Amino acid sequence: MTGFPASMRSLIEEFSKMPGVGIKTAQRLAFYILRSQRAEAEALSSAIIKVKESVRFCKTCNNLSDEDVCQVCKSSSRNRSLLCIVEEPNDIITIEKAGNFNGIYHVLLGSLSPLDGIGPDDLKIKELLDRVKKEKFKEIILATDFNTEGEATALYLLKVLRNSGAKLTRVAYGIPVGGDLEYADQATIAKAFEGRREL
Numbered sequence: 001m002t003g004f005p006a007s008m009r010s011l012i013e014e015f016s017k018m019p020g021v022g023i024k025t026a027q028r029l030a031f032y033i034l035r036s037q038r039a040e041a042e043a044l045s046s047a048i049i050k051v052k053e054s055v056r057f058c059k060t061c062n063n064l065s066d067e068d069v070c071q072v073c074k075s076s077s078r079n080r081s082l083l084c085i086v087e088e089p090n091d092i093i094t095i096e097k098a099g100n101f102n103g104i105y106h107v108l109l110g111s112l113s114p115l116d117g118i119g120p121d122d123l124k125i126k127e128l129l130d131r132v133k134k135e136k137f138k139e140i141i142l143a144t145d146f147n148t149e150g151e152a153t154a155l156y157l158l159k160v161l162r163n164s165g166a167k168l169t170r171v172a173y174g175i176p177v178g179g180d181l182e183y184a185d186q187a188t189i190a191k192a193f194e195g196r197r198e199l
Contacts (some may be wrong), residue, residue, distance in 0.1 A: 008034070023071055046085075057089075060131075062107035062124050074103060079103045081138040083166075084126065085143060085157060087111050095143065103141075106131060111149040120156065129160065137166040143172045146173050146191075 004012065008030055015026035056061070058070035065071070074090070082103025086092060092105050103158055108123040132140070140158055142193060144150035154170060161168055172195045174188060 057107075057109070061105050062089070062127070063092055063105060064108055077102070079136070082141070083131075083135075083137045083139070084141040084143050086143050087150065087153070091143065101149040104140075108144075108153065111144060113152075114147045123153075125157070125160070128157075132161065132164045132166070137164070138170060139167045140164065142168065142170045 011033065012026045015029045016022055021029070033044070035190065037091070037119055039181055046074050054066045055064055056066070056068075058065045059068050060073040061070060063070040063072060068104060079102050082101075083106060084095065084101060085104055085106050085108065086095070086107050087110060089107055089149060089172065095101050095105075106124070108125065108128070110123050112118060112123070118121045140161060142154045144153045144157075148159075174191050174193075174195050
């Protein structure tokens with residue numbers, strides 16, 4: 001990054017630390033900040049500081065919240081016998097947008113990844129087991145990702161929750177709505193056939 005003033009180099013380096021942001025994108029963001037009005041740059045800076053100061057993890061489910069307990073956990077209209085386990089808080093946002101789940105959540109804050117040194121003690125699994133003992137759910141839905149880490153996490157949870165007394169389910173996966181069979185990969189088609197249900 002020769003040729004840039006020290007402050008620009010520093011800003012580019014900070015942007016490039018963000019997930020999915022390479023050097024080229026970091027440079028574009030830095031130039032955007034440079035060309036923007038001072039008020040816009042200050043608003044961005046203020047928003048970053050405010051989120052760091054006010055947003056925390058819900059004490060009950062680990063969802064993002066600006067209070068000790070998130071809006072989902074505080075809601076009296078949620079079905080508290082139905083628990084959905086997800087990897088990250090943004091998974092809750094995705095499920096909530098679909099609008100057909102009215103239970104509550106538990107966020108693991110990651111997934112098992114032995115190659116990266118992430119084991120059960122690095123996730124919110126102990127807290128999950130404590131909740132399951134106290135709250136006695138009728139159904140627990142495993143909604144981890146369908147990648148290697150998510151599948152490993154689901155298998156581990158299936159093992160540790162087997163004697164919970166709750167019905168254990170896994171979200172279905174297969175051909176997306178509106179998707180064409182010819183464009184689906186073999187693994188997706190295989191899973192779609194495995195997960196077929198009676199009509």
